[in-house]
Amino acid sequence: MFSLADVAASNKQPELVFWVGCAGSFDERAQRITRSVAKILDHVGIDYAVLGTEESCTGDPAKRAGNEFLFQMMALSNIQVLNGYGVKKIVTACPHCFNTLKNEYPELGGNYEVIHHTQLIQQLIREGKLRAAGGESFHGKKITYHDACYLGRANRVYEAPREALKALDADLVEMKRSRANGLCCGAGGAQLFKEPEPGKKEINVERTEEALASGAQVIASACPFCMTMLRDGVKQLEKEQEVEVLDIAELTVRANGI
Amino acid sequence: MISQLAFILLLILGTGWFVRNVRKIRKNIGLGRPVNRSDRKAARWKTMARVALGQSKMVRRRAVAGIMHILIYVGFVIINLEVLEIVLDGVLGTHRLFGTLAPGLYAVLIASFEYLAVGVILACLVFLLRRNVLRLKRFSGIEMTAWPKSDANFILVAEILLMAAFLTMNGADYVLQLMGTEGYIRAGAYPVSSHLMLLLPGSEAGLIQVERFCWWFHITGIFIFLNYIPYSKHFHIFLSFPNTWYAKLEPKGKFTNMNEVTQEVKAMLDPSFTPESATPPERFGARDVQDLSWVNLMNAYACTECGRCTAVCPANLTGKLLSPRKIMMDTRDRLEEVGRNKNRHGADYDDGKSLFDYISTEELWACTTCNACVEACPVLIDPLEIILELRRSLVMEESKSPQGWSAMFNHIEHNAAPWQFSPADRLNWAKTNT
Incomplete structure (x- = not known):
């Protein structure tokens, strides 16, 4: 196993730490995204490690819900672990972990270069290490990308996921509300962990309807929470036969035949 | 001479009362907690130039409203040059003072003021139509009660009247210039108002009466309007400038780390740690306006209730109670109440109320922290920061939270994940290969 503890025991320092995140570790659907990222890392031969059992929640949902104590308890103990291993660079498949590690940990003593997996994929495509060849063809397939709030508006990462999709030679269609104007899937701010307040409609249904209206056959996502919300939306609207919700890492793996 | 004295009195009263009200607002904003927003000055000036002066956010997404707003804004700023002349004429007893200084330039200026005045009138009419006849959804909502609605209409009607008088x-x-009437020197160009000739009286005396009446009506109207602004949503014409200057420059996803919490958590994790200050903070998060930062409070006064935030809020769009515009309006209303109380009953007066008498937990729990409201605001108001501070108070001070969150907190505390899974299973994803 490639856990950071093992790597460190043999006095080595991995190039990159893959921060899996809670959804990526425990949610069955998100585990598939995690495996896709791992496959990409293996495929291009990046020397990486995971924290495994030493990884804890970044504290993001606690912080957004208003529980700053719990957030900082998680943050400070995570920072202790990461600094203990001398971690320099982190990639994660979760925009919430990405945002927290990148923006909120530095003031608490955790200074790392943090990238999202779509940024890594973008970089690998630019370096020629990933080509959309040797696997499934997405040529001419209509794909729409749903901007995750914590990747898009929160950190202005709009182009990396789109560049990864353009490499697929697919027909990238935009939803009415995209990029800075993108509509939330409804999961952020710890909403995923509670019942919604009374209203007329579920947010994920509103967003899924918009994605379906784009005529896309694939809804691309870059966040495990958005994935859950959009899949639920597709299910609720009974479009599972027509439309797939896939993470950009999964699409990349498929296109490269990894 | 009498009219000069009357004018000087009007000038003193008009500006004096305005300054007094602005000071009151400044004092209210000063009730907020300190926060340092004076770093990276170059970036701040740039933001202000782009967003406030350049109106960059106004045209994005809502081009029709944006362009008309720019027309009114440019009209307002440029026509103020004319107001300067009127004030000087009033004080010195002159007539069209600038007309003799640079006749050529003066003609160009007056002509452009006239075109702009027509533009402003048309834009205000369209805005009135949108609010009262087309009834755009953006201008309604639970927070848009009778007063905010009439406030908006009053401003538009006032601007039309002022421009018409001008x-x-x-x-x-x-x-009168054409007639060669004494005192009416030949100055300026009147591409628009020259067409009003047919509507005006034919006699010299009648014309002088109209001209004098409109002159006084216009300048008195401006002073009344100036003094209405601090009571109104229209205060944004001043505050949008400092509001954009002091806006958050960090990524929108970055929420503040509470230093007082860091001290406590560090002491908990490491018993040998000595905290920065021995006295624990009075309060975690915000219960009332004084617990918010002064920037949050300035945001509330800078809000012009346009509703672009609420129109993009995923919670509001799907019928939930939350409306970011209401958060800002409630903050201002409560702040005004607290300020009034302090003036009447002394600085330590406590009316037993808080911001929670204005904003309900149902609204606060519904926020997805998606930053759509922050992105949409044309003057960079941040309703999300206020929502988070209120959540912090509810959760940390009152241990209030929706059931799902209480469970999530528990899971994180006990198994380091928001769900009930064991840390030992963190590598389970690697056990299969599908």
Whole structure:
């Protein structure tokens, strides 16, 4: 196993730490995204490690819900672990972990270069290490990308996921509300962990309807929470036969035949 | 001479009362907690130039409203040059003072003021139509009660009246100039108001009456309007400038780390740690306006209730109670109440109320922290920061939270994940290969 503890025991320092995140570790659907990222890392031969059992929640949902104590308890103990291993660079498949590690940990003593997996994929495509060849063809397939709030508006990462999709030679269609104007899937701010307040409609249904209206056959996502919300939306609207919700890492793996 | 004295009195009263009200607002904003937003000055000036002066956010997404708003804004700023002349004429007892200084330039200026005045009137009419006839959804909502609605209409009607008086005054002046009436020197160009000739009286005395009436009506109206602004949503015409200057420069996803919490958590994790200050903070998060930062409070006064935030809020769009515009309006209303109380009953007076008497937990729990409201605001107001501070108070001070969150907190505390899974299973994803 490639856990950071093992790597460190043999006095080595991995190039990159893959921060899996809670959804990526425990949610069955998100585990598939995690495996896709791992496959990409293996495929291009990046020397990486995971924290495994030493990884804890970044504290993001606690912080957004208003529980700053719990957030900082998680943050400070995570920072202790990461600094203990001398971690320099982190990639994660979760925009919430990405945002927290990148923006909120530095003031608490955790200074790392943090990238999202779509940024890594973008970089690998630019370096020629990933080509959309040797696997499934997405040529001419209509794909729409749903901007995750914590990747898009929160950190202005709009182009990396789109560049990864353009490499697929697919027909990238935009939803009415995209990029800075993108509509939330409804999961952020710890909403995923509670019942919604009374209203007329579920947010994920509103967003899924918009994605379906784009005529896309694939809804691309870059966040495990958005994935859950959009899949639920597709299910609720009974479009599972027509439309797939896939993470950009999964699409990349498929296109490269990894 | 009498009219000069009357004018000087009007000038003193008009500006004096305005300054007094602005000071009151400044004092209210000063009730907020300190926060340092004076770093990276170059970036701040740039933001202000782009967003406030350049109106960059106004045209994005809502081009029609944006362009008309720019027309009114440019009209307002440029026509103020004319107001300067009017004030000087009033004090010195002159007539069209600038007309003799640079006749060529003066003609160009007056002509452009006239075109702008027509533009402003048309834009205000369209805005009135949108609010009262087309009834755009953005201008309604639970927070848009009778007063905010009439506030908006009053401003638009006032601007139309002021511009109409300005044009009528010019029209009468133009005819008097043609007649060679004493005191009415030939100055300026009147491409719009010259067409009003037919509507004006034919006699010299009648024309002088119209010209004088409109002159006084216009300048008195401006002073009344100026003093209405601090009571109104229209205060944004001043505050949007500092509001954009002091806006958050960090990524929108970055929420503040509470230093007082860091001290406590560090002491908990490491018993040998000595905290920065021995006295624990009075309060975690915000219960009332004084617990918010002064920037949050300035945001509330800078809000012009346009509703672009609420129109993009995923919670509001799907019928939930939360409306970011209401968060800002409630913050201002409560702040005004606290300020009034302090003036009447002394600085330590406590009316037993808080911001939670204005904003319900149902609204606060519904926020997805998606930053759509922050992105949409044309003057960079941040309703999300207020929502988070209120959540912090509810959760940390009162241990209030929705059931799902209490469970999530528990899971994180006990198994380091928001769900009930064991840390030992963190590598389970690697056990299969599908």
